[in-house]
Amino acid sequence: MLANGSALAGARPRSAAPDVWLWVLLPTLAVLGLIFGLPLADLIAVSVHEMTGPAQVGDALTLEHYRAFVTDPFFLVMVARTFWLGFLVVAFCLAIGYPVAYYLARTTSRWRGMALFLVISPLLVSAIVRNIGWFPILGGSGVVNWILMSIGLIDEPLRLISNFTGVVIGLVHALLPLMILTLTTVIQRVEPELEEAAANLGAGPALVFWRVLLPLSLPGVVAGSLLVFAMAISAYTTPAILGGNRVLVMSTYIAQQFRTVLDYPAGGTAAALLLLFAALLTLLALRVRTKGGEAG
Amino acid sequence: MIQRILGVALAAVLLTVGMNTANAQSNVTLRVACYGGSFTASQKKYAADLYTARTGVKVEFIDGNPSDHLAKLVASRGREAPFDLVYLDDNVQIAAIQAGVLEKIRPDDVPNMKLLYDQAKNKDGYGPAMIFFSVAIAYNVKKFEEAGLPAPQSWADLWNPKLAGHIGVPTLDNTMGHAFLVAAEYLNGGNESTPEKGIAKIATLKAQSYPQSSSVVEALMTSGDVWVIPWMNGRTWGLIDKGQPLKFVIPTDGAFAGYTTIDVVKGTPHEKEALAYINYVLDPLAQLGQANEVPYGPTNKVLAPVLAAYPKLAQKFPSSPEDIAKLRTIDWVTFNKVYPQAVSLWNREVVSK
Numbered sequence: 001m002l003a004n005g006s007a008l009a010g011a012r013p014r015s016a017a018p019d020v021w022l023w024v025l026l027p028t029l030a031v032l033g034l035i036f037g038l039p040l041a042d043l044i045a046v047s048v049h050e051m052t053g054p055a056q057v058g059d060a061l062t063l064e065h066y067r068a069f070v071t072d073p074f075f076l077v078m079v080a081r082t083f084w085l086g087f088l089v090v091a092f093c094l095a096i097g098y099p100v101a102y103y104l105a106r107t108t109s110r111w112r113g114m115a116l117f118l119v120i121s122p123l124l125v126s127a128i129v130r131n132i133g134w135f136p137i138l139g140g141s142g143v144v145n146w147i148l149m150s151i152g153l154i155d156e157p158l159r160l161i162s163n164f165t166g167v168v169i170g171l172v173h174a175l176l177p178l179m180i181l182t183l184t185t186v187i188q189r190v191e192p193e194l195e196e197a198a199a200n201l202g203a204g205p206a207l208v209f210w211r212v213l214l215p216l217s218l219p220g221v222v223a224g225s226l227l228v229f230a231m232a233i234s235a236y237t238t239p240a241i242l243g244g245n246r247v248l249v250m251s252t253y254i255a256q257q258f259r260t261v262l263d264y265p266a267g268g269t270a271a272a273l274l275l276l277f278a279a280l281l282t283l284l285a286l287r288v289r290t291k292g293g294e295a296g
Numbered sequence: 297m298i299q300r301i302l303g304v305a306l307a308a309v310l311l312t313v314g315m316n317t318a319n320a321q322s323n324v325t326l327r328v329a330c331y332g333g334s335f336t337a338s339q340k341k342y343a344a345d346l347y348t349a350r351t352g353v354k355v356e357f358i359d360g361n362p363s364d365h366l367a368k369l370v371a372s373r374g375r376e377a378p379f380d381l382v383y384l385d386d387n388v389q390i391a392a393i394q395a396g397v398l399e400k401i402r403p404d405d406v407p408n409m410k411l412l413y414d415q416a417k418n419k420d421g422y423g424p425a426m427i428f429f430s431v432a433i434a435y436n437v438k439k440f441e442e443a444g445l446p447a448p449q450s451w452a453d454l455w456n457p458k459l460a461g462h463i464g465v466p467t468l469d470n471t472m473g474h475a476f477l478v479a480a481e482y483l484n485g486g487n488e489s490t491p492e493k494g495i496a497k498i499a500t501l502k503a504q505s506y507p508q509s510s511s512v513v514e515a516l517m518t519s520g521d522v523w524v525i526p527w528m529n530g531r532t533w534g535l536i537d538k539g540q541p542l543k544f545v546i547p548t549d550g551a552f553a554g555y556t557t558i559d560v561v562k563g564t565p566h567e568k569e570a571l572a573y574i575n576y577v578l579d580p581l582a583q584l585g586q587a588n589e590v591p592y593g594p595t596n597k598v599l600a601p602v603l604a605a606y607p608k609l610a611q612k613f614p615s616s617p618e619d620i621a622k623l624r625t626i627d628w629v630t631f632n633k634v635y636p637q638a639v640s641l642w643n644r645e646v647v648s649k
Contacts, residue, residue: 054391054632055363055370074644132515139519161521162505241512244505245467248647259363260469261639262391 040275047268054262065269075270079277082233082249085167089232090225092172093179097224101183102213106192120177131170131241138166162244170242171232178231179224186220187213226285230278250274298606302585309346309581322352324569329368329382331556332359334590339383339577342585347576353569362388369397369561380564381573385471389422389557390628398422399560405571408578408596413620415553416595423559426577427592428614430623431475432551434532435524436517438541448524450547451479460502464516464525467506468642475552476526477638478626488630491638499645506647510534517542528554530591533612546622553614553623555595587613593620 047065050058069075104115122130137143138160145157160166190213198208214221236251245252250270257267328344330336336357344355358365358378362385368378369392384392392398400421403409409417409424416425433448440447445458454463466472477494478487486493504522507513510531516522517540532544558577560570576582583594584602593613594603600617603610614620 053394054635055366056395074648077648128511132511135515135519135521139516139521141520162516240508245469245508246503246505246647248643253643256469256639256643258367259361261636262363262366263636 043268044272045268046264047272049265051263051265055264057264065265066273069269069273078248078250078253079273081247082251082274083277083281085164085171085239085247085249086229086233088168089171089175090179090229092168093176093228094221094225096172097176097179097183098221101180101187101220104180104184105187105190119180122173123177127174127237128241130174131238134166134170134173134242135161138169161242162246164243164247166242166244167239167247167249170238171235174235174238175228175231178227182224182227183217183220186217186223190216222285222288226282229281233274233278298584298588298609302581302588305581306342306346306585322354322569324566325354325356326381326566326569326573327356327358327379328573329365329379330357330359331362331383332357338586338589339582341589342582343573343576343579346582347573351569351572353566353573355573366392366395366397370395373397377561377563379561380566380570382559382561383426384557384559386425386555386557386626387471387474387628387632389418389559390632392559393420393422394632397562399562399564399567401560401571401574406575406578408575411580411596411598412578413595413597413617415620415623415625416555418557423557423574424578425555425595426558426583427556427586428595428620428623429554429556429592430529430546430551430614431472431526431554432529433524433545433547434513434517434527434535434542435545436520436522436541437543439520439523443523447543448545448547450549451526452483452549453547454524454526455497455501459524461504462521462523463501463503464513464522465498465501465503465506465646466526467508468639469508471554472527473506474631475554475626478552478624478631479526479549488627489634491634491641495638495641495645498642499649503646514540529613533591550622550624551614553620553625556592587615 046057048061048063050060050062050064052058100119104112104119107115109115125133135142139145140157140159142160144160145154148154148158160169194212194216195208198212199205203211233249234251236255239247239249239252240255243249243252251274254267254270254274257263257270261267330339336359340355340357344357348354362383365379365382365384366388369382372378373396382392382398389398401409401423402421406424412424413428416428418424433451433454435448437447439462443458445456446453448454448456466476468474468477477491477498479494480497481487481490481494484493484497505516507516507522507525510527513522513525513527513531514535517525517535527544529544532542536542536544558574560567560574564570578596580594580596580598580602583596584599586592587594587599587603588609591609591612593615597617600615603615610616614623
């Protein structure tokens with residue numbers, strides 16, 4: 001398989017003995033374990049205890065929070081909403097990002113640097129500023145509605161903020177750079193000669209894309225999608241601000257339980273389940289990727 | 297004007313400090329949990345710096361969200377306290393008292409406590425309120441005129457059907473949200489113990505959104521998406537002073553009192569110094585300086601006549617004994633007891649609609 005050793009696993013060694021790389025990774029793993037693994041373990045530990053008061057956790061063990069969560073349709077709908085959000089954001093990022101990544105990978109224009117800078121520019125702005133910056137653009141009397149109404153496409157302003165639509169727009173904007181950068185790296189490794197050969201053999205552009213480019217760049221598509229999906233389902237600022245607190249997803253619910261209700265076990269339960277679901281989905285996607293790779 | 301007086305007073309006090317107690321020395325550093333931003337800056341300028349100059353005790357501010365401070369205090373119970381003093385929101389203070397992480401204060405140890413309004417004193421002997429603010433109605437005068445709407449006069453006026461889609465409702469996460477829930481509870485024949493009545497009432501509003509922070513409210517008010525929202529005096533006046541066409545109205549059925557408290561943390565090794573610091577926070581100069589920089593009302597009643605002489609400043613917060621007496625107070629103990637239930641109802645009946 002040509003495009004293996006992809007951006008997904010920059011860690012996959014090409015030549016050196018694996019145990020050398022393990023030693024190199026060790027300090028990183030130790031630090032991650034300390035600052036990431038330990039608090040997570042604590043979070044999960046909290047979720048199997050009783051809440052005895054605001055910000056207080058008792059000693060008795062219980063699985064009641066998990067039972068309450070998975071047997072309540074309200075929470076299941078919230079989980080579904082969270083994943084639907086992640087799925088939509090990934091779909092839009094792919095649709096918008098792929099052509100841009102292809103251009104960036106193939107162009108020799110002197111504007112390439114400028115284009116790359118434009119692509120990563122959303123990452124340079126703080127999340128709060130980036131989100132609030134959308135208000136004058138997407139608001140009822142914002143630029144988008146003004147244009148649409150001026151050209152007579154709509155009579156009433158569209159609701160583009162303080163709802164689910166606003167959250168999708170905000171997250172696509174914020175996460176698009178990650179998708180584009182991941183795809184660009186992988187597309188660059190696909191030899192342009194392969195596309196030319198396919199074209200010479202009579203394949204149209206659509207067929208070249210479908211039969212040559214897409215399969216070869218699939219590792220990038222999977223990697224970018226996983227990255228964007230994981231960021232989208234765990235994003236807090238954008239759902240909170242552009243959703244106008246009307247869009248309850250896992251992250252906003254977890255924040256609410258921890259920061260205002262001070263019900264740590266309930267928040268910990270939701271956090272642990274989010275982690276579990278996300279891990280399962282990632283494993284699934286990786287399996288699909290491996291299979292797709294073998295078939296290609 | 298008051299700015300200049302404050303400047304001169306501060307300079308004079310610091311000068312006398314320099315002459316009398318130039319050799320005040322101490323190895324103690326007080327760790328004070330505060331909110332951050334302009335609030336911490338004004339507390340530092342008018343209370344902490346003066347305190348350090350006079351006593352030699354250094355003050356280190358640890359900024360954060362009140363519920364995060366509470367979380368740290370609870371997590372460290374039985375071990376060394378993470379702070380010596382903590383500034384908290386009214387309802388968070390109640391939770392902290394119940395969690396047993398705060399120390400009671402004897403009024404004799406903090407002489408300025410005698411000068412406080414009764415409403416500022418904690419009935420159970422914990423830390424006092426160091427500022428008052430009010431939660432009332434902020435609205436866009438221009439938008440109301442364009443729509444031919446009369447100015448809102450009472451809480452019930454917010455249920456005017458013409459405001460559907462244009463009213464912002466503060467989310468249940470903050471003091472404004474808590475106060476508005478209580479307002480709705482009473483409008484629907486209930487009280488702090490019946491969140492279901494308030495939630496049902498709020499659910500009938502067609503809210504544009506449920507903002508949590510002042511920066512979002514500012515953006516929504518500026519873009520014209522939100523015409524009216526229950527909000528606090530200080531932040532609303534910040535927008536009015538920036539030239540926004542807003543007004544802050546006290547409803548006829550009463551604005552709600554909000555306050556920020558200051559407490560000594562249980563287990564601090566520096567209780568004496570902490571009590572002395574609180575006395576500085578409640579001192580008239582610090583209180584006036586605070587009110588001038590961030591428009592929240594002093595809880596020291598000595599300042600009432602001074603503020604009466606500066607109506608331009610005084611209109612921005614509850615400043616007279618009459619204003620303060622008229623504020624509606626919330627039974628936080630009852631409110632907190634049913635709060636998880638209120639949030640659950642809010643998630644199901646308001647947000648998910």
